[in-house]
Amino acid sequence: MIKVEKLSKTYQVARRNSGFREAIKSLYSKEYEEIKALDCISFTILDGEMVGYIGPNGAGKSSTIKVLSGILTPDSGECTINGRIPWKERKAHVRDIGVVFGQRSQLWWDVPVIDSFELIRDIYSVPKEMYQRNLEELVELLSLNQIVKTPVRQLSLGQRMRCEIAAALLHSPKILFLDEPTIGLDAVSKLAVRDFILGLNQKHNTTVILTTHDMQDIEALTSRILLIGKGKILMDGSLDELKGKSVHQDASLDEIVAQLYKQFRI
Amino acid sequence: MKLYMKYVGIHIRSMMQYKISFLFTSIGQFLVSFNVFLGIVFMFKRFSNVESFTYSECLMCFSIVLLAFSFAECFFRGFDEFASMIGNGEFDRIMIRPRGLIFQVISSKLELTRIGRIVQAIVMFCYAVSKSQIHWNLYRIITVILMIAGGTVIFAGVFIIYASLCFFTLDGLEFMNVFTDGAREYGKYPINVYGKNVLRLCTYIIPFALFQYYPFLYLCGKSNQVSLGMLPMLGTLFIIPCSGLWRLGIRHYQSTGS
Numbered sequence: 001m002i003k004v005e006k007l008s009k010t011y012q013v014a015r016r017n018s019g020f021r022e023a024i025k026s027l028y029s030k031e032y033e034e035i036k037a038l039d040c041i042s043f044t045i046l047d048g049e050m051v052g053y054i055g056p057n058g059a060g061k062s063s064t065i066k067v068l069s070g071i072l073t074p075d076s077g078e079c080t081i082n083g084r085i086p087w088k089e090r091k092a093h094v095r096d097i098g099v100v101f102g103q104r105s106q107l108w109w110d111v112p113v114i115d116s117f118e119l120i121r122d123i124y125s126v127p128k129e130m131y132q133r134n135l136e137e138l139v140e141l142l143s144l145n146q147i148v149k150t151p152v153r154q155l156s157l158g159q160r161m162r163c164e165i166a167a168a169l170l171h172s173p174k175i176l177f178l179d180e181p182t183i184g185l186d187a188v189s190k191l192a193v194r195d196f197i198l199g200l201n202q203k204h205n206t207t208v209i210l211t212t213h214d215m216q217d218i219e220a221l222t223s224r225i226l227l228i229g230k231g232k233i234l235m236d237g238s239l240d241e242l243k244g245k246s247v248h249q250d251a252s253l254d255e256i257v258a259q260l261y262k263q264f265r266i
Numbered sequence: 267m268k269l270y271m272k273y274v275g276i277h278i279r280s281m282m283q284y285k286i287s288f289l290f291t292s293i294g295q296f297l298v299s300f301n302v303f304l305g306i307v308f309m310f311k312r313f314s315n316v317e318s319f320t321y322s323e324c325l326m327c328f329s330i331v332l333l334a335f336s337f338a339e340c341f342f343r344g345f346d347e348f349a350s351m352i353g354n355g356e357f358d359r360i361m362i363r364p365r366g367l368i369f370q371v372i373s374s375k376l377e378l379t380r381i382g383r384i385v386q387a388i389v390m391f392c393y394a395v396s397k398s399q400i401h402w403n404l405y406r407i408i409t410v411i412l413m414i415a416g417g418t419v420i421f422a423g424v425f426i427i428y429a430s431l432c433f434f435t436l437d438g439l440e441f442m443n444v445f446t447d448g449a450r451e452y453g454k455y456p457i458n459v460y461g462k463n464v465l466r467l468c469t470y471i472i473p474f475a476l477f478q479y480y481p482f483l484y485l486c487g488k489s490n491q492v493s494l495g496m497l498p499m500l501g502t503l504f505i506i507p508c509s510g511l512w513r514l515g516i517r518h519y520q521s522t523g524s
Contacts, residue, residue: 011520066358066521069361069362070361071358071519071521072521073516073517073519090361090364091364091366094361094362094364095364097362101355101358101359104358106359108276108280110284111276111280115276115279119272119273119276122268122269122272123363
């Protein structure tokens with residue numbers, strides 16, 4: 001279970017105008033602006049839930065994921081995941097979670113995928129039988145058979161993303177964070193990834209938290225939606241609730257969300 | 267330790283993807299250090315000694331510093347390139363793994379091309395030993411080993427400080443090179459040749475002198491105090507404030523982008 005209460009995090013961001021003179025000026029006097037990435041956020045996610053986490057760019061989605069996965073320490077607020085505080089008991093906590101950052105690879109670039117998998121096995125000290133079982137299952141479901149022996153740098157984006165997801169699941173985590181997992185994928189790969197995530201949730205009751213801009217991902221996968229903007233949770237409800245907010249009837253999900261963004265001025 | 271070997275394995279396999287590059291970089295590293303060695307040789311062609319230290323003594327001193335530095339660089343290189351690790355999000359990846367952070371940073375970047383520099387340092391060390399008129403005994407052998415080991419730890423500490431500062435600012439850290447590459451260069455000569463103030467700085471602030479100057483006095487017979495030879499052990503305590511700073515940095519970590 002994930003329990004988040006009144007979580008806040010501010011960043012200091014250096015600002016300067018364009019131009020050479022401004023660049024020189026910034027060398028000796030920097031203007032800082034405080035940005036509230038997370039502003040008093042609270043929510044609870046139960047085991048086995050699939051939650052879509054949406055919001056415009058810079059709304060605080062990634063910051064939330066980073067706090068939940070123990071990367072960032074928040075300024076204030078509480079957060080317990082399966083009874084642990086992520087940034088305080090980092091090592092124990094991360095054994096329970098899997099994280100996929102769509103824009104970043106966790107595989108070693110120059111060696112075959114299987115080598116990365118084996119190193120990850122050793123990092124998490126996954127027992128041999130469990131690793132074999134997980135590997136076989138993942139290879140089959142994500143059809144990685146031909147791919148695992150290829151160096152990562154020679155894979156296409158879709159192939160790589162499937163490997164990334166497999167890599168995040170080798171240690172059977174209870175919670176999976178997916179940060180834009182379908183970004184840049186073609187239709188076939190997208191569908192494969194979605195099917196797999198659905199199956200994972202049904203079979204292993206894995207909690208999935210998904211951030212994405214692709215509303216089709218949301219529609220296909222999640223039953224509950226958290227909408228965040230300017231660091232605040234603006235809506236927490238089901239997909240139907242979201243659809244109910246549309247002004248005219250046959251608006252697409254993208255249009256509804258765009259309209260909500262406008263409505264909340266985010 | 268077993269896991270570390272696994273990391274080494276994957277680095278070697280990555281490296282072998284670019285065999286020629288590896289070979290040339292290693293040779294390059296060898297030649298660069300060789301250059302410095304030539305510098306000393308030519309210096310002493312003109313002057314017979316520096317502050318009462320002879321040619322062979324300086325050579326000995328430099329080879330020890332170079333050895334310590336090369337070891338530190340080979341194994342702790344991850345900290346030296348830490349700014350880019352934060353910049354490209356690699357550190358996020360490290361944070362989500364259930365292992366010690368320092369361990370992971372160390373093992374994620376192994377600079378095996380530094381083999382060239384280590385070979386150079388070993389060659390020089392052997393040459394210096396054969397040239398030197400040191401009266402070897404058990405204590406002196408231990409002293410040499412302690413100097414190299416202590417030096418490695420202290421350089422590692424400097425690398426960790428450098429990395430910790432990256433948590434607070436990502437630019438303007440060039441000055442730290444004074445203490446890394448700079449220390450290697452001016453470590454050619456026993457530190458007291460640079461004057462009292464530098465010696466004091468290198469004793470109390472960043473304890474370079476504890477593994478270089480003081481034990482070296484004992485090593486080359488300028489002093490008979492065995493205790494001087496044990497000072498590198500004291501110097502390794504330097505790692506404690508370094509790791510403290512590191513921990514402070516972790517809490518300040520802001521990560522980057524999405």
